[in-house]
Amino acid sequence: MRRLPSPDDLLILLTVARLGRFNAVAETLGTTHTTISRRILALDRQLGGRTLERSPHGWELTGLGASAVAAAEAIEETLGSLSGLISDDRGGLSGLVRISTSDGFGAEFVTPALVRLQHRHPLLNVEMLSATRKVSQNRSGVDLEVVVGRTDVTNAQTIFLTNYFLRLYASPGYAAERGLPETLDGVGQHGFVSYVESALQVAELGHRSSQLPMPKSSFQATSIFAQVEAVRRGAGIGLLPNFMVAGKPEFVPVLPDAFQRQLPIWAVARPESLRSGQVQAVIAALKEEVDQRQELLAG
Known part of the structure; x- marks a missing residue:
């Protein structure tokens, strides 16, 4: 059975899609450009294709990347709901x-x-x-x-x-x-x-x-x-x-x-x-x- 992609890697991809640059993502997540690049490559291998492509406007999603981001947004929403329950602040x-x-x-x-x-x-x-x-x-x-x-x-x-x-x-x-x-x-x-x-x-x-x-x-x-x-x-x-x-x-x-x-x-x-x-x-x-x-x- 093919191993499912890491939720952490999917959330990193979502952040790249929003910010457009690995350096900005690394700074936001408190890590390094190299780590972000490595995690995206690992995600690509798991999904069997490229999720990002470079353009004059920064990193852009491929078709596969857009599908992966949709899954990442669902994970983010679920985690947000869980966080709200833990903090007793649903909104x-x-x-x-x-x-x-x-x-x-x-x-x-x-x-x-x-x-x-x-x-x-x-x-x-x-x-x-x-x-x-x-x-x-x-x-x-x-x-x-x-x-x-x-x-x-x-x-x-x-x-x-x-x-x-x-x-x-x-x-x-x-x-x-x-x-x-x-x-x-x-x-x-x-x-x-x-x-x-x-x-x-x-x-x-x-x-x-x-x-x-x-x-x-x-x-x-x-x-x-x-x-x-x-x-x-x-x-x-x-x-x-x-x-x-x-x-x-x-x-x-x-x-x-x-x-x-x-x-x-x-x-x-x-x-x-x-x-x-x-x-x-x-x-x-x-x-x-x-x-x-x-x-x-x-x-």
Whole structure:
């Protein structure tokens, strides 16, 4: 009789399918890249074929691998039910979930959503990686990406979370000393605060794509928090997310009726990740957070 594949190896395959990289899986499971590779090879031998194939987007499942992952998901669900019985918490989530998100939205929306989720599920561990970039093609070893702008992906699913606005702001001190422009052309006579264009992956966040005139001088930073602070301290006019500064006395709207930019925010994940209870819970928590704070996002 052919020996059944190891449940542990099946669960490792499931983690590879979700994260896409052996290194990320090894780090998540507290082992080594070599061990993960060896366990996958052992599983392939037991199943009589390859479960994974390398692509430009990371490791992808073969047809056999997809069938094996379905079995792994059933094992995961059963173990989750057993864990709930042991802990007397049938609805509890545990394990590690990794999320990549942009700085500003991550701090203002993702963080409170995840903290609230952890309060409900104390055994759930969270790793949040901050990066303002376009959607990854290989998921970069995370369960879920939260990204701004266009999402041109072929091996993942996208879930719309919300829209938000970029608007122009200055500090009251800067406005009193330099005055504020009365037209969009007048913005070119002022200092301008924005992202470092040469390092920016999301073009929609930059000054060049805004069709605003070239500024007299610029202060560029890769961190949105540094940009907000630079505007607050009078470096110039900044193109800032409204949810970070709207309604705060340290920031004065500039030409609010003449210029604004609306951008979408998406959650992106592999199909295998989206079937994870932890990832589903994170997405639900994010939707709850943005639904409750739509006034701020639109403000």
